[in-house]
Amino acid sequence: MNNRRKLYLILTMLAMNCMMPAYAEKVVTGSKELPLEINLLVDSLQATNPENYKVILPLAMNIDLYARSMSKEDIFLIGKIEVYKTLLKNYAAPIKTPIDGATVATLRMAIKKTNDNFVKWFLQALLKDSLDLTGSPIYKEFLLQKNSTVKVEKVEYRKLEKKAELIQFWVSKINSESLDPLMNELNPKMLDALRNIQNSFYLMAKEASMSPLASSLKGENELKFFATKESTPVKVKAPVAAGQKSVEEILAPITEISPVDLPKPTEENWLEDENTPPSLQNLPKPSNDAEWLQDF
Numbered sequence: 001m002n003n004r005r006k007l008y009l010i011l012t013m014l015a016m017n018c019m020m021p022a023y024a025e026k027v028v029t030g031s032k033e034l035p036l037e038i039n040l041l042v043d044s045l046q047a048t049n050p051e052n053y054k055v056i057l058p059l060a061m062n063i064d065l066y067a068r069s070m071s072k073e074d075i076f077l078i079g080k081i082e083v084y085k086t087l088l089k090n091y092a093a094p095i096k097t098p099i100d101g102a103t104v105a106t107l108r109m110a111i112k113k114t115n116d117n118f119v120k121w122f123l124q125a126l127l128k129d130s131l132d133l134t135g136s137p138i139y140k141e142f143l144l145q146k147n148s149t150v151k152v153e154k155v156e157y158r159k160l161e162k163k164a165e166l167i168q169f170w171v172s173k174i175n176s177e178s179l180d181p182l183m184n185e186l187n188p189k190m191l192d193a194l195r196n197i198q199n200s201f202y203l204m205a206k207e208a209s210m211s212p213l214a215s216s217l218k219g220e221n222e223l224k225f226f227a228t229k230e231s232t233p234v235k236v237k238a239p240v241a242a243g244q245k246s247v248e249e250i251l252a253p254i255t256e257i258s259p260v261d262l263p264k265p266t267e268e269n270w271l272e273d274e275n276t277p278p279s280l281q282n283l284p285k286p287s288n289d290a291e292w293l294q295d296f
Contacts, residue, residue, distance in 0.1 A: 025230065025231055026053060027053055027231045028042055029043070030042050030226055031227065033067075033072070033075070034067075034079065035075075035076050035079040035080050037079070037080055037083045037118075038079050041118050041193060041194070042194075044116050044119065045187065045190055047116065048187060049187070059194045059198050060194075060226040061216065063194070063198050063201055063225070063226070064217065064225045064226050066198070066202050069204075069205035069208050069209040070201065070204050074204055075201075075225075078197070082197045082200055083193050087122065087186075087193065088166045092169055095168040098146075098164060099139075099164045100134060101134070103134075103168070104127065104130050106171055106174050107126055107130060108127065109176065110123050110182070111127065113179055119186065126167050126170055129167055133163065133164060133167075136160070138156060138160065142154075142157045142160050
């Protein structure tokens with residue numbers, strides 16, 4: 001083989017490698033010992049960007065270490081709270097648009113468009129809250145008062161208005177053509193949620209442990225609540241024309257493939273102290289910046 005032929009083959013292989021999507025050699029996975037929201041969040045972050053593995057692994061190792069000093073009840077409650085709180089908290093100017101049928105329709109459209117289980121769960125939670133508001137007599141009363149010249153001062157009204165603003169922040173990121181604006185806003189917050197879980201678990205573990213906490217795990221092989229496994233390239237699905245079923249949907253009755261059971265939006269108001277388990281009352285707050293919750 002002459003040198004020109006060799007050079008051509010080398011350049012061709014390099015070009016093909018450049019066109020192939022990069023993916024991490026390993027991925028972090030969760031377990032049944034963690035809230036499903038955390039497991040879905042970890043999966044979603046790595047599916048969106050395989051490079052997130054490098055960021056998630058040290059966080060997962062710290063969370064894993066601190067969780068060993070906590071009860072399962074504490075792990076699930078604090079984990080869920082930090083996910084909800086991080087996603088809802090924002091410093092953007094409040095959007096005063098009321099929750100209505102258009103809000104519900106936008107959320108339902110976005111749910112149909114995404115294949116990401118974490119995003120689907122989050123949107124379903126927003127949809128449930130929106131339906132609760134539109135079906136609430138007190139929210140309708142609030143809107144009537146708001147449209148009149150009467151100054152709205154009731155605490156109940158303020159809570160409903162704040163809830164609507166939190167929902168509308170995310171609805172405003174949904175585009176009928178693409179969910180990219182939503183994902184661009186959501187992904188950084190998902191990483192922040194993991195960092196907040198790490199910090200909150202540290203506080204809880206430090207309070208519960210009678211002996212000093214170990215500084216870190218020696219390696220990923222010591223993980224208990226998480227695990228690592230070899231990664232495989234994600235197959236890109238061909239777009240499905242409107243009104244047609246995907247291959248997975250057609251084969252589902254035959255292969256008995258069922259969708260992931262997404263966690264249902266919580267029924268309890270976790271912002272109220274009476275819904276906190278006795279073992280967690282009067283303990284340090286999940287994070288140092290929880291004063292924003294007082295707005296509810």
